[in-house]
Amino acid sequence: MAEDNKVASFVDTLEKGDNATAGEIFKDALRDKVASALDAQRVDVAKNIFTGATAMPHSDPKPVVTDPAERTDVVMNTDGQPVQFVPNGNEQPTPTAEVPEAPASDESKPTT
Numbered sequence: 001m002a003e004d005n006k007v008a009s010f011v012d013t014l015e016k017g018d019n020a021t022a023g024e025i026f027k028d029a030l031r032d033k034v035a036s037a038l039d040a041q042r043v044d045v046a047k048n049i050f051t052g053a054t055a056m057p058h059s060d061p062k063p064v065v066t067d068p069a070e071r072t073d074v075v076m077n078t079d080g081q082p083v084q085f086v087p088n089g090n091e092q093p094t095p096t097a098e099v100p101e102a103p104a105s106d107e108s109k110p111t112t
Contacts, residue, residue: 006032
């Protein structure tokens, strides 16, 4: 139903004194008008949502990395300064697990 027909129907129904039906016709006309305005706005937003958008950096700044040194007995912190270790009297644990040996079978030997 076109907008002119809805207005005419609304006025005719009011003249007849049927206010309940006139109210429904008015609600339908208003609902259609709001829906078409929302559709037009939705199209406009979808068309322009990424226009002129700039990408944001998504990674943290790179950490400070020192050049590798010839000596590997000195531990460096993230600022490039050597870390001093003080003995605390604790002994390092020694491994107690046995290392298993692979079974020596004919299948595991390479063929020539």
